[in-house]
Amino acid sequence: MSTTADAPAETQADIAFSPHLAGASILVVDDEPGMRNFLVRMLASRCRHVAEAADVAAASKLLEATPFDLIILDNIMAGRTGLEWLEELRGSGFYRDVILITAFADLETAIKALRAGAADFVLKPFRSNQILNAIARCLDRGRLMRENFVLRRELKAIPGAAAPLMAGESLATRTVRAVIERVGPMPTTVLVTGESGTGKEVTARALHAVSPRAAKPFVPVNCAAIAPEIIESELFGHLKGAFTGAASSREGLFFYAQGGTLFLDEVGELPPAMQSKLLRVIEDKKVRPVGAEREIPVDVRLVAATNANLTAEVAAGRFRQDLYYRLNVVNLHLSPLRERPADVAPLARLFMAELSAQLGVAPLDLTDPVLAALARYPWPGNVRELRNVIERSLILGDFPRDVVPEDAEEEEDAPAGAGPEALGTVEKAHMLKVLAEAGGNRAEAARRLDVSRKTLDRKLKAWNG
Structure with missing residues (x-):
């Protein structure tokens, strides 16, 4: 030789x-x-x-x-x-x-x-x-x-899942962005919590984007969408003949995410046996494909998410306490959209621009009264519902009346031809109404109005003489 x-x-x-x-x-x-x-x-x-x-x-x-x-x-x-x-x-x-x-x-x-x-x-x-x-x-x-595999999964994902839903200027959103900037570059496991539709996957993508792993794959997994009997094979892979129907060997999602980030959405839905195996993977940084005799080292950053109360699930014995502590090294909680109305306008503008371009139709006018009506709506489906409403409005050519009542658009017509004094009256009435709804809390009223506290103080001082 x-x-x-x-x-x-x-x-x-x-x-x-x-x-x-x-x-x-x-x-x-x-x-x-x-x-x-x-x-x-x-x-x-x-x-x-x-x-x-x-x-x-x-x-x-x-x-x-x-x-x-x-x-x-x-x-x-x-x-x-x-x-x-x-x-x-x-x-x-x-x-x-x-x-x-x-x-x-x-x-x-x-x-x-x-x-x-x-x-x-x-x-x-x-x-x-x-x-x-x-x-x-x-x-x-x-x-x-790996890229083709990840792309195929992206195409099957919910439309708009990759949209920058972290847009917004509410205190809650600014806090989340700050934590992402700080934690993203670290290898720390992160647990993202919040109601369905609040943007948990987008938060995970943002963590990946600011990390040293950004050039490597981001692989999202919806744990609730995979049948319990095949989830181990999906995550860890399997060998040929490992079970009925395993006609060939196959890599698991951990391998496709090698060097990058694996996002486990709805992690609270994992079966008990899988919770135990995931805990071992986190501790040992190795996976064992189904049917294999040896463990394979993996280099993957884990981000998990859930809309369930995992503390209650642990207390009820449905979720392993040790796994919960392993996942919850850093917790990022996403507030529902109804608690951060200051984010509605920037998100609505973002979706209007994005979706009108995708659909090839002219954008609808997001006037101040329309935006105010959108901000008042409780958004039970959160950011995802807001996006769907904007898309449906573009397709039908008008906003749904259960979200934007007719009088909201009529309100726009009334001040449109009015002089500066009439406009000032409308502005004063609106600001005082929001202040009253906030219980006189000026900081909260300014947040809801999407103006600075200094601006609100100056207006109130002028109106009080």
Whole structure:
């Protein structure tokens, strides 16, 4: 076997370079020190992490501790061959790509390598650009598979799920944004709570977007939408033949989220057995595919969400207390929209612009009386309902009367032709009405009016002479 690559020194410009190599973690397994040194030296400056092993026993120990993106594996080694170990890896639930390298080129070995699950096959001696091209192909193919999978899930998601629902200037929304900016860059597990439709998935996406994982996948999972009998397979993957209907091996959602964020929505709906397994994954940072004999390390940031009262669920014995504490390291509570009317106007404008462009229709006028009517509506469906109302209004050409009464639009017509004194009267009446509804609390009235406290104080002083 050749101990060094048959290649002169090459500049980086001469080598096919995958843009994803810089973030990759690669394991080199070869019993020849010269080949290991060459590959490690070549890759060390090009990727995030490189590890080496002289035999499959040492390699197995490394795999138990570190989630590698790719393995470069020599075939003929003392003890067990690379092909034998590769077959064992695939049988134990390891799904990442493996490039097999060998000095003996024969068709039978190549066929066995492909059947065993090798992603590529490189002959010794090889030049640097040959192995780098093979690595680039594997990394790019893996990235495309994950992106396609995530995209298919996105297309099935609720329309508007990716909209920036964190728009708004209420104190509650500003507080949530501040926590996101602070916690997002950390690896901390976050539990997002709030009523249905308050924007829990968007909050999770915002946490992902400001984290170092932003370039990696964001994988949302609705735990309530997956049947209890298959949720373990969906999350952790399974091996061929692990259960009836498992015609082939399959990666789980934890693997698709590798390096990124896994969002577990409606986590309170997880069956008790799955709660126990999720707790172990959080503690050990490893998953065991269904039917596998070994655990696979994973590098995933977890964000969970629920509209249930998990404290009450724990007290009732329906949710594990230890899992609750593991998930609730940082709690982000989203207030219902009825408690933050100052957010209604900016959200309505945002949805009007977004949806009118999507539907190809002219936007409706969001006049002050219309916005005031929208702010008064209780929004039992929260932000999601507001978006649906705007969409329905655009389709039908008018606002629904149960949300925006006719007199709200007539109110706009009345002051439209009035002079400055009439407009001032309308403004005064509206501000005093809101102040009365707030029980005389000027800070709360200013919040509801979406004006500064200083502006409200100045107006009241002028009106009181």
